[in-house]
Amino acid sequence: MPPVQETSVAQTDQQPRKPRGGRNLPAAIGVGVGLGAVVAASLFVVKAVFMVVVAAAVAVGIRELTSRLAERKDVHVPQVPLLVGGVGMVVTGYFAGGQWAAAILAVTGLAMMVARMATPPENYLRDITAGVFTAFYVPFLATFVALILAADDGAWRILLFLVVTICSDTGAYAVGYKFGRTKLAPTISPGKTREGLAGGIGLSMIAGALLMHFLIDGGTWWQGLILGGCAAVTATLGDLAESMIKRDLGIKDMGTLLPGHGGIMDRLDSLLPTAPVVWLLLAAFVGS
Known part of the structure; x- marks a missing residue:
């Protein structure tokens, strides 16, 4: 009789590959098409409306990242100055240019430092560092989308x-x-x-x-x-x-x-x- 292991391996080799990451492919395609339609409609109907889409994505992205930091690492970033400053960077970048967006990034960092003083000093530096990273990673980089659109x-x-x-x-x-x-x-x-x-x-x-x-x-x-x-x-x-x-x-x-x-x-x-x-x-x- 042939070894059981060889038969098992042969059967395994013939199995079709699963989608990468175990994603729900039909749902992913449907969501992708829907997002594409929203982007196209906002971009080519009234150009400035696209900034609303970008600002909304930035706000949700900030919430996702800071929520995961709080859940998994017990890092608590001041939310209000980060969200206000983040949306402000994107909108200001579109209407006034990159130098003003950079200024708002600096002001956002200072505002988070002040807001965090309302809570005990333990882990102050860690929380502020995470907040500055989030401000740079999500809204400041997204500001370049606004600068591209402004042409x-x-x-x-x-x-x-x-x-x-x-x-x-x-x-x-x-x-x-x-x-x-x-x-x-x-x-x-x-x-x-x-x-x-x-x-x-x-x-x-x-x-x-x-x-x-x-x-x-x-x-x-x-x-x-x-x-x-x-x-x-x-x-x-x-x-x-x-x-x-x-x-x-x-x-x-x-x-x-x-x-x-x-x-x-x-x-x-x-x-x-x-x-x-x-x-x-x-x-x-x-x-x-």
Whole structure:
């Protein structure tokens, strides 16, 4: 009789792969389409309305991150100054520019220091440090989305920014699922592979070249290649950074608001660090 172990292994090898991370794929697709419709409607109907979407995402993202910090690490960040300052950064960045958003970041940090004085001094430095990190990580990085939008052709620039970032994730998933063998960062995110990273960079570069050439005034295809490649790298690094945070907190997702995706922060992880890079490259290539 053949060994039982060999039969078991053969059967296991023939089993289809499960979706990465055990996600509910139909729910994830439905939520993704819905989010895309909301973004498109707000972006191309009245441009400034898109800022309401961004501000709402920032507020929810702040709540998710600070709630997980409180639950898992007993870190308590002053909520009111952080939420008010966070939304203020995004709105001010759109209407007044990045220097005013940076000033609000500084004022937000000071306001949290003062607000935290109302409670006992134990862990004061830890709580304020977490608050400043949250203010930088979520609303300040999101301010660059507002700066991208503020350009005359801001809606098309935002579309470029979103598409190259999404293509990075899509290309990485598709290529990694089919051909991925070499782990990219096994201790941080076991599902990511170097082959997937290459696929994400390639698809993002193609999308960047096409969109930069056809949608952005003064843009050329080679600029799009550079922008797409840089966006794919920063999107991957942003994903890994949030994976580090979640591993430190001992959680799988930052929230449960979006079925099949997790929380808002689980969708912003690659967008937030990519926004300043795209803004900088667009400003260098075609002006701000």
